Amino acid sequence: MTNQTKNSLDLPPAYISAANDLRSDTFTTPTEEMVKAALGASVGDAVYGEDVDTARLEQTVAHLAGKEAGLFCVSGTLSNQIALRTHLYQPPYSILCDYRAHVYTHEAAGLAILSQAMVVPVIPSNGDYLTLEDIKSHYIPDDGDIHGAPTKVISLENTLHGIVYPLEELVRIKAWCMESGLKMHCDGARIWNAVAESKVPLKQFGELFDSISICLSKSMGAPIGSVLVGNAKFIHKANHFRKQQGGGIRQSGMMARMAQCNIDGDWKSKLLRSHALAHDLAAFCKEHGIPLESPADTNFVFIDLHKAKMNPDVLVKKGMKYNVRLMGGRVSFHYQVSDESLANVKKALLESFEYAKEHPFDHSGPTQIYRSESTEIDIHGNAIQDVKGYKY
Numbered sequence: 001m002t003n004q005t006k007n008s009l010d011l012p013p014a015y016i017s018a019a020n021d022l023r024s025d026t027f028t029t030p031t032e033e034m035v036k037a038a039l040g041a042s043v044g045d046a047v048y049g050e051d052v053d054t055a056r057l058e059q060t061v062a063h064l065a066g067k068e069a070g071l072f073c074v075s076g077t078l079s080n081q082i083a084l085r086t087h088l089y090q091p092p093y094s095i096l097c098d099y100r101a102h103v104y105t106h107e108a109a110g111l112a113i114l115s116q117a118m119v120v121p122v123i124p125s126n127g128d129y130l131t132l133e134d135i136k137s138h139y140i141p142d143d144g145d146i147h148g149a150p151t152k153v154i155s156l157e158n159t160l161h162g163i164v165y166p167l168e169e170l171v172r173i174k175a176w177c178m179e180s181g182l183k184m185h186c187d188g189a190r191i192w193n194a195v196a197e198s199k200v201p202l203k204q205f206g207e208l209f210d211s212i213s214i215c216l217s218k219s220m221g222a223p224i225g226s227v228l229v230g231n232a233k234f235i236h237k238a239n240h241f242r243k244q245q246g247g248g249i250r251q252s253g254m255m256a257r258m259a260q261c262n263i264d265g266d267w268k269s270k271l272l273r274s275h276a277l278a279h280d281l282a283a284f285c286k287e288h289g290i291p292l293e294s295p296a297d298t299n300f301v302f303i304d305l306h307k308a309k310m311n312p313d314v315l316v317k318k319g320m321k322y323n324v325r326l327m328g329g330r331v332s333f334h335y336q337v338s339d340e341s342l343a344n345v346k347k348a349l350l351e352s353f354e355y356a357k358e359h360p361f362d363h364s365g366p367t368q369i370y371r372s373e374s375t376e377i378d379i380h381g382n383a384i385q386d387v388k389g390y391k392y
């Protein structure tokens, strides 16, 4: 027996609970109910379409969205990327989206690399969501001009920054896209939140889009995944691209069962509670003059750090002081956040806001949508960057 020394592994600290984690609703953790459900899951190979629970999940979500078929993907990023690739045929072409869209800002240039697509990011004239007028004034017509990359897909997000897309605006955009021969994709990472808050059935949103990426791993609390929905021909081709991009999943029944748990349960109440917490914080901010960047329709409160001249790293550090985890100006609520954490984040916010009055922060650097330097923490949970000279 060789005297093998035990390799010292460099592991992150054990993650115990998301009750005080306001960084994102992606931090929701699997429940005992979900794990028990997984124990009874089917064990077929989903690449061959032989897994019962995966098929059940895909058909359940597709039916809820009023679509012919669904495809279980390991992530929202994958389902967005293969959806947009499937809508595209002969380059040069482009995709138009909001300048804050995840498919543009947080999917590692996937559209440029995997789809060879140009992205046209548009700033909404109303500051909240793209209108038909915003789209019409920025889309690239397929008129034979050899200088352009014609727009083929309008990719919208619902919710985006927690904002529920007004149904009537989507109807206007859909009508114009149909006349203009453009496809519509919805990044529905938080479409469940939009449905719960607006009381618009998922099927009604579904009718307005050719494809929707419906995340299970955000506010719905599943450990991984999304279901891409669309017509059968579209999903068949998307499956081709999913396999190409390494997204073929073998025995995915356990994960599917865990996601199915929440869909079969009272998810609306869970989401509406998280929205109530966000609305409470937004009211608190209004009461104390803390500016918001977007209306807090659902589970996110976006603090306007620029207008408040607040340092995001100070906010993160104040969060640590009051035992809430933050990663910048976005305060994210989900069904596992405790009432105590709402009280604590109010303290962190107010102290950061007061600190900024004496120490205004220059936001001249790159805009980090909702992350700050000090959220780049090492695996031991220590912030790699400390706020210069700031001690609370």
Ligand SMILES: Cc1ncc(COP(=O)(O)O)c(C=O)c1O
Residues within 6 Å of the ligand: 026, 074, 075, 076, 077, 078, 080, 102, 103, 157, 187, 189, 190, 215, 217, 218, 225
């Ligand atoms: C709006 C939006 N779309 C897509 C995604 C990608 O989802 P995933 O992290 O599962 O790739 C996210 C991230 O959670 C998101 O916030």
Ligand SMILES: C[C@@H](O)[C@H](N)C(=O)O
Residues within 6 Å of the ligand: 023, 024, 025, 026, 102, 106
């Ligand atoms: C960081 C981003 O990719 C993730 N979707 C979130 O909202 O937290």
